Amino acid sequence: MPSSRPLRADARRNREALLAAAREAFLADGDATVEEIARRAEVAVGTLYRHFETREALVAEVYRQEVAELCAAPARLLTHHAPDEALRTFLLLLVEHAAVGRGMGEALESIMATDSPVFDDARDEMARALDDLLAAGAAAGLVRSGISGRVVLRALGGICGLRAKGWKDDAVRIATILYDGLRYGAANHG
Amino acid sequence: MPSSRPLRADARRNREALLAAAREAFLADGDATVEEIARRAEVAVGTLYRHFETREALVAEVYRQEVAELCAAPARLLTHHAPDEALRTFLLLLVEHAAVGRGMGEALESIMATDSPVFDDARDEMARALDDLLAAGAAAGLVRSGISGRVVLRALGGICGLRAKGWKDDAVRIATILYDGLRYGAANHG
């Protein structure tokens, strides 16, 4: 159903406006009712639902770009760093992304810690990205083998939700612990 | 407000019935509307709300016993095992508890991964229990120091929510990775 017809001009405008309004609302506050988003975009809720199946689908769309970018990182990191360093950097990059705004953290948490089918694609993509990292590390004997990306993803899920004072330090610590834990059973243990 | 007066007989009965109904509903299905719980207990929702501030408070109460038990474990484990072994066992014990029913997992997740004030007590208690474990481990040079129980708690949060096939294996793996990560930077590194 994409591109059966190229989308009428007003429709495209509204879709864009909705995404912009949602992005604005999410990045800042983290939530926002569909009503609020529609109002910001100067359309009615019905229009919102013409373009996005559910509120969650809108959230997913808003963060798709950024998640895709995040998922592209492992391949890039692996060309510039040793696999273990690439893994470490990626985990910290994730924390960094989660920190850009309440919304991004929540989106990442939804992807990592829920099983909502709306995020299936993003979840699969991130799991695959992590798989690559882990496989490269294992092949080099720097990371224990037998761990799937999905597992690591899930382990990281918790750190993206809350925004208490000092949150980021904690997140970095957790990422570091996980990283060390992943190296612990490696062939070249050290 | 506890024990200003010993609670009228019918009130005690209803309170008990509500807890029983909720326990039954939660352990099996994981959720249940307040309406459903009230119906099961053969009282009206108003009665439910006389006894419990919010739905969450009811959840907290249902699992208080079990959480308290869980929190008592570290002290016991430390008298029988080396600190590192005690830590490992506790992490696995947590996974075990999360596995007893959808509800218990959800409750643990709420405690560990949210900041709902309803779970403040449980959260504090668990963090303290973990602190003890970590401090003992650090004192013996078996566990890296500088990690607070709260951080570990948060890291574990993600593993208690989902119930996909093979979930428990994943949870055990994550717990193991965390455990290894916690030992990684220890004084007697090995």
Next chain:
DNA sequence: TCCATAAGGTGAGTCCGACTCCGCTTGCGT
């Protein structure tokens, strides 16, 4: 240029679940 028409937009309304309120009922101390 103009019309037919299907794509798109609208917003009051539905649904659902948590929570409230107030009048009625009842356990229990005297």
Next chain:
DNA sequence: ACGCAAGCGGAGTCGGACTCACCTTATGGA
């Protein structure tokens, strides 16, 4: 046995996601 505070019932409110029957308009073909 009586009074009344404690307790209970359940219809009602509220808030948020989502729907649908009807209206508006962009667009492409004559």
